[in-house]
Amino acid sequence: MSFNAILLAKDANTGFSASLNKINKQQLLAQEGDTLIEVQYSSINYKDALALTNKSPIVRQWPMVPGIDGVGKVVECASGRYQQGDMVILNGWGCGETHWGCLAQYTYLKSDWLIPLPNNLTPYQAMVIGTAGYTAALCVKRIVDFGVKPEPGKILVTGASGGVGSIAIALLAKLGYQVTASTSKINDSDYLTGLGAVNIIDSQTLKLAGKPLQKELWSAVVDVVGSHTLANVCAQTQYGGIVACCGLAQGMDFPATVAPFILRGITLAGVDSVMASYDKRIAAWDLLSQHLDGEILAHIGNTITLTECVDSANKMIAGQIKGRFVVDVNQ
Template identity: 50%
Template sequence: MFKSLVINKNDSQGYHTSLKELNDEDLQDGDVLIKVLYSTINYKDALAISGKAPVVRRFPMIPGIDLVGIVEQCDNDKFSIGEHVLLNGYGVGEKYLGGLSQRARIDSKFLIPLPKGITPFNAMAIGTAGYTAMLCVMALEKQGITPDSGKILVTGATGGVGSFAIRILAELGYSITASTGSAEQVSYLKELGADEVIDRAELSEPGKPLMKERWAAAIDSVGSTTLANVCASINYGGCVAACGLAQGMEFPSTVAPFILRGVSLLGIDSVMRPQQDRLDAWARLEQTKLADKISKISTTVGLEAAIEVADQLLAGGVTGRVVVDVNA
């Protein structure tokens, strides 16, 4: 027997998440059996656990879009018994049983080896948020954005993606503007590497189709009106990597930034990303000095506490990343 968070939806209890004991027969089909060490709470996990958005596609569901663990059984030669493996996305925690469990059975095509230079705990402190942030940075680099191009804006700066984006960009020598609604977190953002911090209110209300050029590029995890204003404020020939929807899914913009200033809007999907992109992003993450800031960016909770943390995250009460020690 082992413990898992389980989401159920039925006539008697409605939508309900609780800590339950399961056995291996309760797990889905897959060719790799994993002893899970750590998982995380991401924005999507919080939506799934709380039921505040239709993230879950089947019931019962074990949430958790991230996991790191040790291979206990593998039905092919892709992984060895005792090897550490890593998972981000692929619909796990939505369509497939996820990582907020002490054990998981996963399709091997969803897994990559844990990089040698990253510990299991740090892999989850980085998690989908840090991996997504690195995908965004790599997308800006492919568009020719360098530290000499000008200031880079990071919205949703105290969230997981924002926190890691700032740290990665700072390490690479970029000048960073952080946008946040948490005035009390200015020192946190500057410690990560932000050069200046602005109030998110500057970007969250409807603006003009074209606004003053302020940034060479941006990483946006907020969406909605904020993303529209960001695009309207990018320098000629700049670009925006869009990877989230914390403010909303709508995009109330015009074509003006794109056809009059040559701005590029880059969509960043981390869920179904091809294997090689994942390996490249994690190889870059392995090269960084993120481990030096992990304690600043992350906190740790046990499985049952993850339910309460999900509500706190949706209410904007969580800074950085939440690692879940599934065996605590």
């Protein structure tokens, strides 16, 4: 058996390459795992885009099949955790970094990494959500569990036109929160209001160094940008508020002071989706499946093929896309 997959390769003579290749089953089963899955859809996340363009040292082993997300049907499962025909989802666990991922028609994974596809989501909808939406749900859950109610004030979502931002806005709006979207793509206002944003601000207002304490504007923040943006939103968060941080689109640095933490008692909550526990994953996907409807997901999703992955990744790195890119691996 052979199948189509995106293969990333790198060596001293030829340099880096990302291309569509034929992979055989023996090559795939050489990977560590216990569950063979026939993939239906994958997606392009920011981490995938970095790997596909070689813009950051995401890949730790070569060659590599990228794709941190996948949904598909179990072909066989040696652990017995899943049965043949079960529909399962993968998010993270180092796939596309140290283990072959899901930008392929088949993947071989550990059953411990998988969760069942929720009954009220189609496979396509699950990949519109993907790691970006699952990460957004983890952030939203931190905010809800922290005790922030819809009534007290506004919630800010940075990187609003991207995958995490789009799902975060839609989810928060469905839960009754008043959401302000920060984006560099002001022309995307119709897209963002369609998700449920009630106000839109230019992200450039947050990207430069600001004062340690600023006007209190937000009861909570979902930040995917980092760097000066994260420092500024912390400085603008209301007394006792929370900032859920899950990204570094602007940078890994955090040029801030302790002032918002010791004078306003705010909380900076780091959110990791890659190694989150099974229970956290199930809770996040339950939240998503209960509150995101098909119309919203159709508004967010765009479908591409395996051959379009590299081009889409370059556009993502350049900040030229909005929403989520779902990869139909069989087209």
